[in-house]
Amino acid sequence: MGLTRRAFLCRTHRMSTPTTVPPASPPYLLRTPRLIVRCLEPGDAARRKEALDSSGDHLADLYPEGVMPLEAHVAHVRRMRGNFDLDQDRAYGTFEPESGRMLGEVFLLKRAGIGALEVGYWLRLDAVGQGFATEMASALVKTAFEFDKVRRLDLMCSPENERSAAVARRLGFTFEGRLRDRQLAAHHPRSDLLCFTLLAVEYPKTPASQLPLEAFDFLGRRLG
Numbered sequence: 648m649g650l651t652r653r654a655f656l657c658r659t660h661r662m663s664t665p666t667t668v669p670p671a672s673p674p675y676l677l678r679t680p681r682l683i684v685r686c687l688e689p690g691d692a693a694r695r696k697e698a699l700d701s702s703g704d705h706l707a708d709l710y711p712e713g714v715m716p717l718e719a720h721v722a723h724v725r726r727m728r729g730n731f732d733l734d735q736d737r738a739y740g741t742f743e744p745e746s747g748r749m750l751g752e753v754f755l756l757k758r759a760g761i762g763a764l765e766v767g768y769w770l771r772l773d774a775v776g777q778g779f780a781t782e783m784a785s786a787l788v789k790t791a792f793e794f795d796k797v798r799r800l801d802l803m804c805s806p807e808n809e810r811s812a813a814v815a816r817r818l819g820f821t822f823e824g825r826l827r828d829r830q831l832a833a834h835h836p837r838s839d840l841l842c843f844t845l846l847a848v849e850y851p852k853t854p855a856s857q858l859p860l861e862a863f864d865f866l867g868r869r870l871g
Contacts, residue, residue: 672864673737674794677786680859682779683742684753684786687728691740692720694749702772708805708838709769741770741783750774753783755791763799764791780814781854788818788855792847794862794870800850802843815843819853 677684696717699706707713727738737755742748753768766787770780784802791797802820804811816822820843827839850856862870 672866672870673731673734674790674862674870675731675865676863676867677739677790678744678861679782679786681744682750682782682786683744684739684783685742686731687724687738687740687752689721689724691749692717692724694742694747695724695740695752696720698749698751698771705772705775706769708808739787741768741779750779751783753787755787755795759799759801762797763801764795764797765801765803766791767803775810780810781817782858784814785818785855785858786860788845788850788853789858789860790862792850792856798847800845802845803840804843806839806841808841812841812843818845818855819849820845821849 675686696715699710699720700714727736730736731738736757739753741750741753743750749771751768751770751774754766756765756767759765766784768780768784768787770783788800791800800820802811802815803826804815806825812822823842823844825839826842828837845853864870
């Protein structure tokens with residue numbers, strides 16, 4: 648005898664239930680020893696433009712269009728904030744606590760698949776070489792495993808981006824291979840990518856797990 652309609656609907660519902668449950672509210676603001684990492688706000692459009700414009704060709708692999716008008720940054724902030732509030736991709740701006748200067752952005756992206764996220768970031772040119780990239784990436788590695796409860800975290804970078812590859816290895820990621828002829832976003836050029844991964848069972852032994860971190864939700868309540 649075939650399934651009744653009710654039994655079929657119940658079974659279909661159970662099969663479509665996510666294997667991981669996201670937090671009721673993801674962290675909207677993170678504090679590390681030297682950084683404020685938070686969800687983007689309207690005023691960040693001008694800060695973002697200044698950070699990217701001052702970096703020249705340093706970020707050309709991510710933003711080959713070069714200098715963009717303020718309206719383009721406004722559109723980015725609106726889109727990223729909307730995605731964040733809808734529990735989709737999350738973009739965090741990274742700022743100096745005292746001056747409020749924007750140092751870059753760091754992302755948790757959902758294109759990695761079920762039970763996984765991808766971490767990415769960019770850092771302005773005059774902030775390179777001071778350990779900020781490692782610190783901001785560590786903050787989201789810790790967030791992904793301790794708040795999002797992912798089983799795997801990916802990190803992708805171009806073969807020429809030796810600094811990002813070094814950050815991945817420093818944080819305990821394993822190099823899985825070179826992905827050929829990939830384009831992960833419309834504004835990125837097609838190229839080969841290096842793929843690094845970190846598993847939940849490996850995370851406790853990484854430097855990111857030891858990072859002092861304060862996390863706060865949408866209402867400013869402390870998490871964890």
